Amino acid sequence: MAKGFGKVAVLMGGSSAERAVSLKSGAAVLAALTERGIDASAFDPAEQPVQQLIEQGFERVFIALHGRGGEDGSMQGALQTLGLPYTGSGILGCALAMDKVRTKQIWQAMGLPVAASISVEPQHTDIDCAQTLHQLGGRVIVKPANEGSSIGMSVANNAEQLAQALSQAFNYDQQVLIERWIVGKEYTVGLLGAEALPVIRLQTPHEFYDFDAKYQATDTQYHCPAGLNDSDEQQLQTLAVQAFDALGCHGWGRIDAMRDEQGQWYLLEANAVPGMTEKSLVPMAAQARGMDFPALVEAILAQTLEA
Numbered sequence: 368m369a370k371g372f373g374k375v376a377v378l379m380g381g382s383s384a385e386r387a388v389s390l391k392s393g394a395a396v397l398a399a400l401t402e403r404g405i406d407a408s409a410f411d412p413a414e415q416p417v418q419q420l421i422e423q424g425f426e427r428v429f430i431a432l433h434g435r436g437g438e439d440g441s442m443q444g445a446l447q448t449l450g451l452p453y454t455g456s457g458i459l460g461c462a463l464a465m466d467k468v469r470t471k472q473i474w475q476a477m478g479l480p481v482a483a484s485i486s487v488e489p490q491h492t493d494i495d496c497a498q499t500l501h502q503l504g505g506r507v508i509v510k511p512a513n514e515g516s517s518i519g520m521s522v523a524n525n526a527e528q529l530a531q532a533l534s535q536a537f538n539y540d541q542q543v544l545i546e547r548w549i550v551g552k553e554y555t556v557g558l559l560g561a562e563a564l565p566v567i568r569l570q571t572p573h574e575f576y577d578f579d580a581k582y583q584a585t586d587t588q589y590h591c592p593a594g595l596n597d598s599d600e601q602q603l604q605t606l607a608v609q610a611f612d613a614l615g616c617h618g619w620g621r622i623d624a625m626r627d628e629q630g631q632w633y634l635l636e637a638n639a640v641p642g643m644t645e646k647s648l649v650p651m652a653a654q655a656r657g658m659d660f661p662a663l664v665e666a667i668l669a670q671t672l673e674a
Contacts, residue, residue, distance in 0.1 A: 371672060372405050373426030378442065380411035383434030384518050384539065392643040393431035399664040400429070412436070417445050427671045428453040429664075431643055435513060438640040439465040452671035456639045460616035464637035467544050468512045470614060474634055477613045479606070482633045484546040486512065489537050496526035496533075499545060506548035509533060511540035522548065551627040554593055556607035557641070557649035559619050559666065563604035564652035568593035589648070591655045603632060610634050618670050621649055 377400065379393020380386055393409060400407035407429070410420065420428065428451050432442060440462035446453045456464065463469050468486045475481050483503055487494055500507060500523070509532035511519040519539035523529035529545070536543040557564035570588040593600065607622035614637055621638040641649050645660045653663040 372668060374424050375400060375405055375407040375668065376410040376420055376423075376425040376428045377407055377431055378410050378412060378428055378437065379431045380413050381432045381434070381437045382413045383432070383436050383438075384514060385434035386413070388642060389431060389433045389437065392433065392647070395644045395660070396429055396431050396664050399661040400668065402661050403665050405665070405668070412442070417442070418449070420446075420451060421449055425451065427451060427668070429668050430454050430640055433640055433642070434518075435465070438638075439513065454667050454671055455618045456614075456616040456620065460614050461639045463614045464616055464620070464639040465513055467510055467636055468542055470637055471544070471634075473613055474610060477609075479610055479613065480631065480633050482547045482549055484544055486542055486544050487533065488542055494533075496523075496529040500524075500526060500529055503545065503547040507532075507545050508548055509536050510544045510546065511536045512542040512544055514539050549625045549627050549633055551625050553623070553625050553635075554595075554603060555648050555652075556604055556622045556624070557619075557652035558607060558611050558621065559649075559653065559663070560670070561608070563607050564649070565591055565655040566593040566595060566600050566603055567591045567648055567652055567655075568595075589651060591651060606632060606634070611637060619649070619667050 377393050377397045380390050397407055397409055428446055430437060430442065430453055432438060436442060438461055440458040443453065443458045443461050447458065463473065471481050471484060485499065506522070506524050507529065508520060508522050509529070519536045521532040521535055523532045533543060553569045555567050555569060568590040570590065595603065603624060606624065610622050611620060616637060616639055621641040623635040623638070625633045625635060627633065641647065643650065650660050650663055658666070
């Protein structure tokens with residue numbers, strides 16, 4: 368199989384707010400592909416024009432770019448124009464998955480469970496923070512619509528905190544999601560092809576699973592098995608597949624969800640290009656299924672061979 372890939376570019380770095388994370392993912396992917404005997408090289412689109420992929424003789428691309436410019440459909444469009452096969456979802460799926468507001472609108476229209484929320488833009492300076500808080504249950508989480516890795520996110524319990532949270536979020540995006548706070552446990556489901564991988568439960572002493580809890584803290588815990596009974600695990604896996612398909616995503620990715628104290632599931636967001644270090648969530652779930660990191664990376668790349 369390795370001989371059939373030709374020369375592979377691992378896209379990493381980029382210019383988004385998630386550049387540092389992407390460099391780590393890309394380095395891990397590159398090392399795994401090399402270990403499997405695949406002719407792979409790093410390519411940072413922030414340092415050289417994407418057209419050079421053709422000039423340098425690359426035949427397919429493993430996308431390890433996170434955030435805007437790599438996970439939002441724009442790079443996917445460029446690669447399609449160049450005629451290069453690439454890993455993961457296409458233009459529309461990536462664009463929708465990157466946009467938390469449109470993701471929620473589609474899921475809601477499909478009858479999938481999401482928390483109550485409203486979206487705001489900078490021109491809405493007259494927003495009544497106290498009324499908004501009351502409308503959404505008194506406690507909210509504020510999210511830039513088009514950022515990942517919990518960048519720009521914060522929790523608000525009163526009107527002053529909400530105003531501050533909005534100001535912070537608008538530093539990252541022109542559209543912001545204000546979402547009702549869910550009291551419960553957080554889960555994530557990795558997806559590979561048409562299959563949902565074993566569920567992982569996330570546990571952190573932080574107020575929520577923020578950037579520090581994801582990448583820097585040493586006290587974040589990952590439970591796999593997740594502690595669900597077989598029926599509940601299957602229900603969440605089915606929900607994750609439905610959520611991924613609803614956005615037009617395919618190939619591989621991840622769906623994040625929460626379950627409140629009454630047992631109700633809520634979809635949080637979709638990830639079209641999740642983290643890919645050996646300690647990341649999709650590799651962790653694949654390992655629980657008996658697939659080591661190099662095998663997972665090659666399996667993802669092998670999807671580019673499919674017609």
